[in-house]
Amino acid sequence: MAEAAVELVGVTKRFGDDVLAVDGIDLTVNDGEFFSLLGPSGCGKTTTLRMIAGFEFPTEGSIRIHGSEMGLSPPNERPVNTVFQSYALFPHMTVSENVAFGLLMKKVEKSDIEGRVARVLDQVQLSRRADAKPSQLSGGMQQRVALARALVNEPEVLLLDEPLGALDLKLRQAMQVELKDLQGRVGITFIYVTHDQEEALTMSDRIGVMNNGSLLQIGRSEEIYERPASRFVADFIGDINLMDATVAGADRVRLGNGVEVGIDAVGMKSDARVTLALRPERLSLYDLDEAIPDGYNQMRVRVTRRMYFGDVYFYDVDGGTGAHIEVKEENRPSVELYDVGEEAYLVWNPKAGNLVVD
Amino acid sequence: MNEGTAQGRLADRIMAGNAWVVYVFLYAPIVLLIVFSFNENSNVAIWTEPSFKWYGEMVRNSNVMGALRNSLIVAAVSTIVSTVIGTMLAIALERYRFRGRGALDGLAYLPIIIPDVTMAVMLLIFFFQAFGIINDLIGVQLKTGLGTITLAHIAFSISFVAVVVRARIAQLDSSLEEAAADLYANRWQAFRRVTLPLIAPGVAGGALLALTVSLDDVVVTQFVSGSGATTLPVYVFGLVRRGVTPLINAVSTVMLVASMFLVAVSLIFQRGAEVRGAIPTDAESLLREMTDG
Amino acid sequence: MTAGPVTPELEKAAERAASKRGFWISSPAFFYLILFFALPLVLVFVYSFATRDTTGRTVLRDWNLSSYERLFSSVVGEIFLRSIVLAILTTLICLAVSYPFAYYIATRPARVRNVLLIFVMIPFWSNFLVRTYAWRVILGSDGPISQISQGFGGEPIRLLFTNTAVLIGLVYGFMPFMILPLYAALERMDWTLVEAARDLYADGWSAFQKVTFPLSTPGVVAGSILVFIPTLGAYVTPAILGGAKTVLMGDYIVSQFLAARNWPFGSALSFAIMFVMLLATVFYFRSGAKSL
Numbered sequence: 040m041a042e043a044a045v046e047l048v049g050v051t052k053r054f055g056d057d058v059l060a061v062d063g064i065d066l067t068v069n070d071g072e073f074f075s076l077l078g079p080s081g082c083g084k085t086t087t088l089r090m091i092a093g094f095e096f097p098t099e100g101s102i103r104i105h106g107s108e109m110g111l112s113p114p115n116e117r118p119v120n121t122v123f124q125s126y127a128l129f130p131h132m133t134v135s136e137n138v139a140f141g142l143l144m145k146k147v148e149k150s151d152i153e154g155r156v157a158r159v160l161d162q163v164q165l166s167r168r169a170d171a172k173p174s175q176l177s178g179g180m181q182q183r184v185a186l187a188r189a190l191v192n193e194p195e196v197l198l199l200d201e202p203l204g205a206l207d208l209k210l211r212q213a214m215q216v217e218l219k220d221l222q223g224r225v226g227i228t229f230i231y232v233t234h235d236q237e238e239a240l241t242m243s244d245r246i247g248v249m250n251n252g253s254l255l256q257i258g259r260s261e262e263i264y265e266r267p268a269s270r271f272v273a274d275f276i277g278d279i280n281l282m283d284a285t286v287a288g289a290d291r292v293r294l295g296n297g298v299e300v301g302i303d304a305v306g307m308k309s310d311a312r313v314t315l316a317l318r319p320e321r322l323s324l325y326d327l328d329e330a331i332p333d334g335y336n337q338m339r340v341r342v343t344r345r346m347y348f349g350d351v352y353f354y355d356v357d358g359g360t361g362a363h364i365e366v367k368e369e370n371r372p373s374v375e376l377y378d379v380g381e382e383a384y385l386v387w388n389p390k391a392g393n394l395v396v397d
Numbered sequence: 398m399n400e401g402t403a404q405g406r407l408a409d410r411i412m413a414g415n416a417w418v419v420y421v422f423l424y425a426p427i428v429l430l431i432v433f434s435f436n437e438n439s440n441v442a443i444w445t446e447p448s449f450k451w452y453g454e455m456v457r458n459s460n461v462m463g464a465l466r467n468s469l470i471v472a473a474v475s476t477i478v479s480t481v482i483g484t485m486l487a488i489a490l491e492r493y494r495f496r497g498r499g500a501l502d503g504l505a506y507l508p509i510i511i512p513d514v515t516m517a518v519m520l521l522i523f524f525f526q527a528f529g530i531i532n533d534l535i536g537v538q539l540k541t542g543l544g545t546i547t548l549a550h551i552a553f554s555i556s557f558v559a560v561v562v563r564a565r566i567a568q569l570d571s572s573l574e575e576a577a578a579d580l581y582a583n584r585w586q587a588f589r590r591v592t593l594p595l596i597a598p599g600v601a602g603g604a605l606l607a608l609t610v611s612l613d614d615v616v617v618t619q620f621v622s623g624s625g626a627t628t629l630p631v632y633v634f635g636l637v638r639r640g641v642t643p644l645i646n647a648v649s650t651v652m653l654v655a656s657m658f659l660v661a662v663s664l665i666f667q668r669g670a671e672v673r674g675a676i677p678t679d680a681e682s683l684l685r686e687m688t689d690g
Numbered sequence: 691m692t693a694g695p696v697t698p699e700l701e702k703a704a705e706r707a708a709s710k711r712g713f714w715i716s717s718p719a720f721f722y723l724i725l726f727f728a729l730p731l732v733l734v735f736v737y738s739f740a741t742r743d744t745t746g747r748t749v750l751r752d753w754n755l756s757s758y759e760r761l762f763s764s765v766v767g768e769i770f771l772r773s774i775v776l777a778i779l780t781t782l783i784c785l786a787v788s789y790p791f792a793y794y795i796a797t798r799p800a801r802v803r804n805v806l807l808i809f810v811m812i813p814f815w816s817n818f819l820v821r822t823y824a825w826r827v828i829l830g831s832d833g834p835i836s837q838i839s840q841g842f843g844g845e846p847i848r849l850l851f852t853n854t855a856v857l858i859g860l861v862y863g864f865m866p867f868m869i870l871p872l873y874a875a876l877e878r879m880d881w882t883l884v885e886a887a888r889d890l891y892a893d894g895w896s897a898f899q900k901v902t903f904p905l906s907t908p909g910v911v912a913g914s915i916l917v918f919i920p921t922l923g924a925y926v927t928p929a930i931l932g933g934a935k936t937v938l939m940g941d942y943i944v945s946q947f948l949a950a951r952n953w954p955f956g957s958a959l960s961f962a963i964m965f966v967m968l969l970a971t972v973f974y975f976r977s978g979a980k981s982l
Contacts, residue, residue, distance in 0.1 A: 048695070094575050096704050101695030110694055111704050114578040127576035131594050140590075141580035192580070404894045412794040416806075419791045419865075423813045426824035426862070433827060486719035493712025501716060504723050510971050512923030514940050515960040519730035521947060522737055522957070552726040555719055613818045615926050616940075620947065630819045637823055637930055641830060649820040656816040664808060 042106050044070045044196050044228035045091060050100030052086055052252075060086045061097075062252035068196075068230060068245075070105075073222050075231045075239040078249035079275070084232045087249070088198050091230065093117045105195055115144070120189035121198045124205075126181045128173040134160070134184050135169045141192040159191040162221070179210050186221075196228045203238070215242055236276045240264060248272045265318075269397045273316045280322075280364050281395075282315045292394070296359035300336040301389030307396075314395045319367035321391035324354065324377050325384040338385045340364065342377045352376070356385060427653060434646035451647035461648055464632040467543060471628060472611040475550035480604040482551070483558025484596075487603075490559070491566040492574075508556040517620035520549045524621060542625030549621045550611045557610060558603035565599025605663045612656065738957035748953040757958035766942075766959070773939040776853070777921040780860040784868040784917050785910065787861075792872035792909075793902075796879075807873070814866035822927050825859050826850065829931070851933030859927040864920065868913035875909025876902075915974045919967045939963055 045068040052061040061083040068074045076084040089095045091102060093114035102109045109117060120141065129137050135156055142152045160166045163183040173181055182202060189197055199218075203211045219242045222229045233239050239246050240260045247257045248271075256268045267273035270281060284292040286307045292315060293299050302315060324342075331337050340356035343363060347370075354366040354377065364385065368374050377383055437448035455461055489495075490502055508516070528539045573595070577587035593600075615630050622631065629652065636645050739753045760766060795806045813821065829850045879902065887897040925940030932938070943963070946956030 092579060094578075096701050097696045098698050098701050099696060108694060110696060111700060113583075114575070115581045115583055119579075121576070121579045123572050123576060125570060125572055127570060127572040129573060129576070129591055140577070140582075144581035144586060188580070408894060409794075409797075412790045415787070415790045416794045419787060420809065422862070423810070423865070426821065426828055427813060427816070429828060430820070430824040482718045482722060485715050489712050489716030489719075493708065493715065495709040495712040495716070497713070497720075498716075501720055501723075504728065505719070508723075508727060510919060510967060511964060512920060512940075512967060514923045514925050514943050515734070515964045518943065518947060518956060518960040519734050520726070522733045522953065523726070523730035526733060548726060551722065555722060559719070609815055615819055616944070630817070633823070634819060634926065634929075637819075637826065641827055645823065646827070649817075649823055652817045653820045657812055660812050660815040664811075 042070065043067045043103075044072065044105060045230065046101075046103040047087070047091075048101040048103075050087070050090060050097045050102060052083070052090060052095065053098045059252055061090070064100075064252075064254045066247060066254060066257070068228060071226050071228055073219065073229045073231065073242060073244045075233060075243040075246045076249060077233060077236055077239040077246050077275075079234055082249040083252040084234075084249050085200055088121075088200055088230065088232050091196070092119055092121045092198050118195040119198055120192050120194040121200065122182075122185045122189050122202045124201045126173075126185040126202075128181055128184055128188070130173055133170050133172055134165060134176075137173070137184060138188045138191050140188065145192070155191050159187045162190075163187045178205055179214065182206065182214065186218075190221075190225065190227070194227065196230060199229060199231045201233055202231075203233075211238075218242065240276070248275065250275075266393045267316060267395060270314060270316075270395055271397075273314075273395055278319050278365060278367070280315075280317045280319060282317070282360050282362070282364070284313050284315045284394075286311045286313060290389075294338075294358075295361045296338075298338050298358070300338070301334070302336075302392060302394060303390075304394060307394065311396070314397075315392060316395050317364075317387065317392040319353070319365040321387050322364070322366045323386045324356070324366055324368065324375075325386045326375070327382060327384060329384070331384065331386055332388075334389065335386050336389055340383060340385045342379050342381050342383065345377065345379055356383070358385060430646060430653065431650050434643070434650040436643060436646075451643045452651075454644055455647045455651070458644070460632060461629070461644075464627050464629040467546075467626050468612060468629040471543060471547045471550055472608055474547050475554055475611045476604055476607045479551045479554035479607045480558050480600060483555045483603055483607070484562050484600050486555065486559045487562035487566055487599075488592075491563050492571075505556050505559050508553040509560065513553075513614070513616045516549075516553060517617040520545075520552070520617060521620040540625055541621055541623035545621045545623075546618050546626065546628065549617050550614065553614075553617070554607035554610055557606045558600075561603035561606055562596060562599045565596045565602070569595055601663065605659065608659065609656065612652075734957045734960055737954055738961050740954045740957075742952050742954055757954045760955055761958055761962055769937055769939055769942050772936070773922055776857065776860070776938065777918050777924075779857060780864065780921045781868075781914050781917045783857070783861050784865050785914065788865060788868040788872055788913065789910075792869050792876055796873055796876035803877075810866060810869055814870075818863060819926060822859050822863055822930050825855070825862060826930050829855050829858070850931065851936075853932070853936050855931040856928045856936065856938075859931040860921050860924060863927055864917045867916040867920075871912035871916060872906065872909040875906045875912070879905050911974055915970055919970060922967065923963055 045066070047064050047066040050061060050064045050066075051059070053059050064083075064087060066087075076087060078084050086095060090097050091104075091109075093109065093112060093116075096111055104118060129140070132140070138156045138159060139152050142155060147155075156169075157166065160169055163186055165180060165183055165187065168176060168180065173184065176184065182205075185202065202218075203214050206214060215238060218229075231239075231242065240263075243260055245257060245259055246263050248255045248263060250271050256263060256272050258266075263272065264276055267276065267279070273279045273281060282294055284294050286304050286309055287293045287299055288309070289305050289307075290303060291299050291301055292304055292313060294315070300315075304313075307313065324340075325331055325337070327339075338358045340358040342354055343357050344355040346353040350370055352368045352370055354368065355363040356366055357363055366385065434451060435447045435449070437446045437450060486501075486505060490498065490505070524541060524545050532538045569592070573591055574587055577591045578584075582590065613630065614628075615634050618628050619631050619634070622628070627635075629648070633645060633648055633652075636642070736750075737748060738757050739755065741749045741752045741754060741756075743749045795803055795810075798806065883901050883905070884897050887901045892900065923940050923943075924938065925944055928936065928938045928941055932941075939959070943956055943959045946952045946959065
């Protein structure tokens with residue numbers, strides 16, 4: 040079995056006596072994986088990244104890179120490189136000098152350095168700006184220099200701290216694709232820190248969701264999105280409907296309005312209080328006299344709001360469950376429009392959504 | 398920021414007028430002094446004809462030349478030593494946490510706010526006592542002179558250097574030093590290749606400030622030099638108390654032009670650093686460093 | 691470097707190592723300042739309680755408070771009052787003239803600002819003694835000012851050796867110390883706040899009064915402190931421009947060590963003046979400034 044690229048066991052970081060930034064994290068990142076740490080500001084994801092890089096030492100715990108324990112090694116002795124949020128390009132050096140810096144420190148042969156720098160600059164398409172100073176480059180170009188500077192050293196793991204945060208939307212989306220491709224070609228393990236869940240979902244092989252210093256859930260993008268394990272994860276990623284319910288059997292729960300709906304509830308105690316998490320796009324509205332697919336859940340609701348988003352319509356509907364429910368319908372000719380005040384059936388596949396207990 | 402209103406324009410014109418008055422006020426005495434130093438007449442106030450006569454006299458005057466030589470030696474030594482020590486202090490205070498840091502921080506500010514009269518008194522008493530104790534202990538009677546002057550100048554210059562360098566370090570993105578470490582540089586390499594080049598303008602600014610306060614100092618030097626050596630400002634000060642002479646005008650003009658030359662050089666150096674792509678510096682930043690941490 | 695997992699003890703050890711490094715880097719400055727600054731300061735304090743024997747030597751026994759008692763004598767009180775009044779006047783005049791000046795510079799476009807600032811800094815950096823001496827030349831009874839007034843048929847003006855001459859000299863010497871902090875505060879101000887005030891119907895003067903000036907207060911305080919403190923203890927300027935009749939604190943202290951040879955009294959005076967200045971500085975820091 041391939042050695043894990045990065046392994047964190049029981050890693051905790053306490054600042055002073057009262058600030059617990061990271062609380063007992065266990066994490067394994069596989070070789071060649073694109074792994075994202077996702078969470079809101081202050082959740083501890085950047086601190087975790089910095090501990091892997093060596094800029095902070097854990098208060099407790101073990102950090103292993105390809106099996107080697109890092110302990111209290113300083114950053115310059117670790118086989119990882121970092122792409123900083125502010126890029127941290129050396130302003131007094133040219134692009135080539137910046138990129139060559141790590142190789143220079145590792146005492147690589149001068150002739151080798153030139154070749155490797157040229158190659159990696161080519162990879163990020165900045166060969167023509169090799170003699171420019173960072174201040175003369177745009178944000179996007181600076182970002183690529185930062186990337187080149189890290190990659191040229193062929194690190195075992197590449198750490199990226201919200202590298203796309205300073206770029207505007209279109210550029211960010213383009214860079215996301217580029218980064219993902221780059222990682223695939225180069226094959227290095229990437230650990231990517233971000234607060235943007237869309238970014239994490241599109242780019243990552245696996246995601247670790249953090250909040251308040253704890254790792255709440257790790258899994259592939261689809262798992263995190265379709266089967267959130269906690270209210271926080273469900274709420275943090277995309278839009279979600281969270282409905283209070285009580286377990287009414289191995290495959291049904293009772294909602295706040297008394298309606299029973301089908302959902303996998305195996306292993307749950309009867310009458311246990313749970314939350315039913317349903318994505319708006321998994322819900323549909325049907326006319327009261329329309330035929331409903333076999334086995335699907337249905338609930339009578341009244342439309343309270345309709346919002347037009349160009350490619351989709353968002354409906355708020357009220358079914359007496361206590362809070363409004365969001366429904367997302369595609370804007371296609373075949374899909375019917377519902378007016379505010381109209382009554383309809385809310386319909387969904389019992390296999391959609393999941394139960395969350397916390 | 399200028400309102401297009403009549404009220405705004407009037408205010409602007411008044412302020413512009415005030416600005417002109419201030420500039421004239423600042424420069425007129427300097428210009429007058431320089432002009433009068435070329436006056437042939439020995440009666441300072443009456444202008445006869447231009448001449449270099451007094452500059453010749455100045456160069457032939459061994460007291461003046463000796464004092465000048467002393468000033469330069471003291472300034473050079475105190476600038477170099479205080480810049481090194483002050484820069485180290487700035488780095489320690491800005492980049493490290495250690496016990497006693499707060500106290501050292503406060504201690505480092507004191508020489509700046511303390512009046513120079515008090516500083517002069519402090520050091521006079523200190524050297525007097527210290528020499529007495531040393532004499533009692535090993536029988537050697539040390540004397541005040543260039544050595545004590547230099548030690549005194551270093552004492553107040555360290556803080557000035559530290560303030561300027563600290564301001565520069567504070568502007569430095571600390572992730573730059575982390576990036577250097579991330580790229581396999583050890584602490585010394587990171588300092589030499591990243592930190593030092595980037596704080597160089599600050600260090601130069603601090604050195605210039607140390608040089609200036611050393612060449613400017615009168616009271617402290619007067620107190621700790623005793624009857625030994627004397628520096629140019631102290632010598633001139635002594636002459637001035639006895640009356641205005643054209644010789645003093647000549648010496649003063651030389652001192653003035655030299656110090657203005659130093660400023661020009663430093664500002665050019667700052668511009669050079671800016672063009673080379675280091676941290677942008679300009680008159681405003683230098684100014685901000687000096688008046689605000 | 692350990693090859694094992696980190697424990698709280700190890701983390702603390704690493705922190706302590708980093709801390710020690712910081713201490714060593716600061717140590718040359720630390721030792722120098724202790725030896726040549728803190729220690730002398732303590733000595734002054736000690737001397738202020740000593741006695742002066744008949745030969746004028748300082749005797750380090752018979753500790754007493756007589757020097758401090760003398761601080762409250764009318765002679766000292768008069769000198770101190772004169773110094774304070776002069777310092778306050780100097781500060782106020784500097785403020786009144788420098789504020790519009792700094793405001794003017796701060797409201798010019800960037801390139802013009804730089805040039806204007808450089809021209810302020812050149813006299814600022816040039817030799818203080820010489821700049822003060824220049825006024826000695828100008829204000830003399832044969833000097834240009836007198837000549838001009840005589841040219842108009844008036845009498846020779848004798849400004850030299852008066853309080854006014856000292857005031858002029860002090861304002862001249864320390865004005866840049868007022869201009870620069872004021873400029874720094876105004877330059878860094880958020881001018882969109884003034885625009886907001888105008889949007890809310892304020893006219894130019896009200897906007898200035900209610901927005902600009904209050905926001906520039908840190909600069910006003912900084913400049914005032916930077917002028918007031920050195921002016922209070924001024925020695926060179928009064929020595930060159932002032933007369934024997936107008937004794938100020940600086941000269942009074944110096945004379946205790948050169949002429950009168952009363953070191954204990956001089957020490958007490960030095961300490962007292964330093965105490966006043968420390969108070970002013972504390973007030974400055976309390977008003978929200980983070981540094982000089």
